[in-house]
Amino acid sequence: xxxxxxxxxxxxxxxxxxxxRESGLAVDRAADxxxxxxxxxxxxxxxxxxxxxxxxxxxxxxLRDLRRKRLHTPVLVLTAQEGKESTVELLNSGADDYVSKxxxxxxxxxxxxxxxxxxxxxxTPVLKVSDVELNTVLQTVRxxxxxxxxxxxxxxxxxxxxxxxxxxxxxxxxxxxxxxFDWDHxxxxxxxxxxxxxxxxxxEGSEPLIETLRHRGYRLCGERNVV
Amino acid sequence: MRSVSITSRLTLTVxxxxxxxxxxxxxAITVHERHLELKAFDATLRGSADSIMGAIQDGENDExxxxxxxxxxxxxxDVVFRVEDERGRVFGSAGSLPPGMAEPITNASTFQNAQVSxxxxxxxxxxxxxxxxxxxxxxxxxxxxxxxYGAPVDxxxxxxxxxxxxxxxxxxxxxxxxxxLLVWLVRRCLSPLYQLALQAERxxxxxxxxxxxxxxxxxxxxxxxxxxxxxxxxxxQRSFEQQRRFTSDAAxxxxxxxxxxxxxxxxxxxxxxxxxxxxxxxxxxxxDFARLEMTVQKMLSLARLEQLNEIDDRENGRPTCSLPxxxxxxxxxxxxxxxxxxxxxxxxxxxxAKVPIDRHDAILLCSNVLLNxxxxxxxxxxxxxxxxxTEGKAKLTVxxxxxxxxxxxxxxxxxxxxxxxxxxxxxxxxxxxxxSICKSICERAGGFIEISNGAAAGALVTIVLPEEx
Numbered sequence: 242x243x244x245x246x247x248x249x250x251x252x253x254x255x256x257x258x259x260x261x262r263e264s265g266l267a268v269d270r271a272a273d274x275x276x277x278x279x280x281x282x283x284x285x286x287x288x289x290x291x292x293x294x295x296x297x298x299x300x301x302x303x304l305r306d307l308r309r310k311r312l313h314t315p316v317l318v319l320t321a322q323e324g325k326e327s328t329v330e331l332l333n334s335g336a337d338d339y340v341s342k343x344x345x346x347x348x349x350x351x352x353x354x355x356x357x358x359x360x361x362x363x364x365t366p367v368l369k370v371s372d373v374e375l376n377t378v379l380q381t382v383r384x385x386x387x388x389x390x391x392x393x394x395x396x397x398x399x400x401x402x403x404x405x406x407x408x409x410x411x412x413x414x415x416x417x418x419x420x421x422f423d424w425d426h427x428x429x430x431x432x433x434x435x436x437x438x439x440x441x442x443x444x445e446g447s448e449p450l451i452e453t454l455r456h457r458g459y460r461l462c463g464e465r466n467v468v
Numbered sequence: 469m470r471s472v473s474i475t476s477r478l479t480l481t482v483x484x485x486x487x488x489x490x491x492x493x494x495x496a497i498t499v500h501e502r503h504l505e506l507k508a509f510d511a512t513l514r515g516s517a518d519s520i521m522g523a524i525q526d527g528e529n530d531e532x533x534x535x536x537x538x539x540x541x542x543x544x545x546d547v548v549f550r551v552e553d554e555r556g557r558v559f560g561s562a563g564s565l566p567p568g569m570a571e572p573i574t575n576a577s578t579f580q581n582a583q584v585s586x587x588x589x590x591x592x593x594x595x596x597x598x599x600x601x602x603x604x605x606x607x608x609x610x611x612x613x614x615x616x617y618g619a620p621v622d623x624x625x626x627x628x629x630x631x632x633x634x635x636x637x638x639x640x641x642x643x644x645x646x647x648x649l650l651v652w653l654v655r656r657c658l659s660p661l662y663q664l665a666l667q668a669e670r671x672x673x674x675x676x677x678x679x680x681x682x683x684x685x686x687x688x689x690x691x692x693x694x695x696x697x698x699x700x701x702x703x704x705q706r707s708f709e710q711q712r713r714f715t716s717d718a719a720x721x722x723x724x725x726x727x728x729x730x731x732x733x734x735x736x737x738x739x740x741x742x743x744x745x746x747x748x749x750x751x752x753x754x755x756d757f758a759r760l761e762m763t764v765q766k767m768l769s770l771a772r773l774e775q776l777n778e779i780d781d782r783e784n785g786r787p788t789c790s791l792p793x794x795x796x797x798x799x800x801x802x803x804x805x806x807x808x809x810x811x812x813x814x815x816x817x818x819x820x821a822k823v824p825i826d827r828h829d830a831i832l833l834c835s836n837v838l839l840n841x842x843x844x845x846x847x848x849x850x851x852x853x854x855x856x857x858t859e860g861k862a863k864l865t866v867x868x869x870x871x872x873x874x875x876x877x878x879x880x881x882x883x884x885x886x887x888x889x890x891x892x893x894x895x896x897x898x899x900x901x902x903x904s905i906c907k908s909i910c911e912r913a914g915g916f917i918e919i920s921n922g923a924a925a926g927a928l929v930t931i932v933l934p935e936e937x
Contacts, residue, residue, distance in 0.1 A: 250724055250728065252728045252732070252752070252755075252756055253724065253727055253728045253731060256728065256731035256732050256734075256735045257731065259735050260731070260734070260735050260738060263735075263738055263739065264738075294720070321719070321720045321723040321724055321727075322716075322720065341723075342723040342724055342726070342727040343723055343724075343726040343727035343729075343730045343731075344727060344730075344731075345730075345734065346730070346731045346734035346735060346738070347734065347738075
């Protein structure tokens with residue numbers, strides 16, 4: 242999952258980016274409203290964290306322009322302003338959630354994850370496809386009786402695929418949603434990770450879960466059911 | 469506190485004046501009425517005396533004398549009279565005359581007052597001449613007749629009192645009606661005042677709308693009050709809004725700084741880390757904390773400067789310090805920052821002026837202005853500081869070679885937390901309070917600070933302070 246953080250306050254942004262990356266998300270950061278608006282409109286993010294007081298372009302107009310372009314990326318607003326009116330105004334103009342400063346970093350992470358989940362049509366943190374169970378809070382994966390030991394990237398690939406069961410997910414899409422600009426991304430990397438993931442998912446007496454569609458991408462077989 | 473009602477005071481004053489003039493009027497009327505009544509009484513007396521005179525007839529008897537025939541006359545019961553001639557012969561009388569009734573023989577009638585059996589009487593003395601048998605030759609006899617006729621005077625007084633009573637009752641009724649009318653009228657006249665009070669009562673710190681009632685504006689005496697109220701409210705509202713904005717900006721600033729400190733520590737504690745990671749995290753956290761501390765410190769400085777007033781100065785004595793020393797100290801303090809930014813500081817001091825500012829505040833003023841200039845200086849440029857004193861004024865200018873100041877920002881740069889662009893990045897450093905603090909210090913000392921674009925590129929800050937001799 243890839244998150245865009247639009248925040249001008251250098252140190253605060255560093256901390257949020259650090260926390261999001263440590264919890265397994267790819268993060269891009271924009272330091273002003275215009276860059277933020279441009280990046281958000283690329284439509285490759287699974288969630289956007291938006292500060293309101295931004296140089297160049299205010300958070301409100303970034304949000305407004307995003308919704309005007311019919312982009313439905315979930316947006317969490319960081320606000321230091323008091324008062325119910327601005328909160329109501331924000332939610333009405335298309336924000337999905339808001340956190341007031343000074344916020345709790347853990348809460349911010351949980352809210353971002355919940356937003357991503359809900360945007361993908363899931364309301365609990367535990368995802369299930371056939372006999373595979375993925376816990377997004379603990380970041381653990383089980384298949385049947387076995388607990389699987391996945392690398393962070395493998396986990397993220399599986400999480401993304403589980404969110405889109407039976408759909409064809411291209412390598413490019415995986416790249417876009419799993420890596421931020423800081424990574425040197427190449428489709429070969431994805432292939433290697435998917436191959437590792439497929440091997441680890443192959444437990445005794447189980448069917449292959451990830452199907453490769455030549456020149457098109459990957460598909461996760463089986464129905465998703467939510468626990 | 470003694471409360472006084474305008475309505476009752478006005479009404480009371482008018483009613484008292486009315487009563488006083490009524491009393492004066494009653495007095496005048498009494499005198500006048502008495503005079504008139506007495507005149508009428510005298511005329512009646514004379515008339516009665518004349519009719520008695522007319523009732524004297526030639527007698528039919530042998531004595532061929534005069535006879536008083538009163539049978540046809542209707543004389544009041546309590547009258548007293550006596551008719552006699554010069555020989556002392558009495559023709560007729562009623563009641564008893566008081567003794568010593570003088571009888572001067574003149575042609576005019578005379579009036580006298582006397583008491584008859586305890587009552588006040590007024591008498592008329594009338595003389596007349598009668599000629600007996602005027603037709604008979606040689607039989608002409610002249611008789612000089614004196615009539616003394618008196619009637620009780622209390623009737624006059626009775627009439628006077630009646631007239632006064634009528635007048636007094638009418639006046640009392642009129643005064644009563646005017647008093648009621650007056651109360652109503654005064655209340656009505658004062659109603660704009662009540663409306664004004666009602667409007668003023670609606671004002672709270674949240675709702676500042678004050679619509680001066682037109683009824684109050686129409687009254688000339690109330691207009692200055694309404695104007696004063698409006699002006700005072702506008703001033704209050706301005707300062708209230710300034711305070712509110714300051715509070716909200718300060719809250720925003722503090723919250724952001726706290727959010728940084730908090731998130732730094734929370735990020736550090738998200739999982740177990742190596743010793744190196746912890747020590748790096750702690751160092752970063754400390755830096756964040758130092759920034760929070762600086763914000764708080766500047767806010768406190770500003771609050772202190774705004775709270776200090778002249779009374780404190782009088783109590784503690786006016787502080788003074790040498791401006792060149794403060795400038796040098798500020799330059800000394802900023803040296804490392806200037807070196808870091810590769811900016812040279814060019815100092816030109818041409819005076820040893822003393823200014824009425826506490827030494828600590830003077831250094832704060834100079835270093836804030838200097839830091840501001842350094843922050844806006846590109847590497848390799850220089851900041852020029854000049855100080856001189858003329859005509860009792862010390863002048864300090866600080867010029868940088870940066871991007872200068874936008875004209876639209878000029879009126880606001882001294883407002884707390886103003887950062888040009890409404891949300892310019894905090895990266896540029898400072899809390900947005902530095903220049904506000906400078907302005908506070910200058911104004912408290914009776915000087916001023918202004919910012920403009922210098923002849924060359926860059927901003928030029930000019931500080932003018934009164935010189936202490």
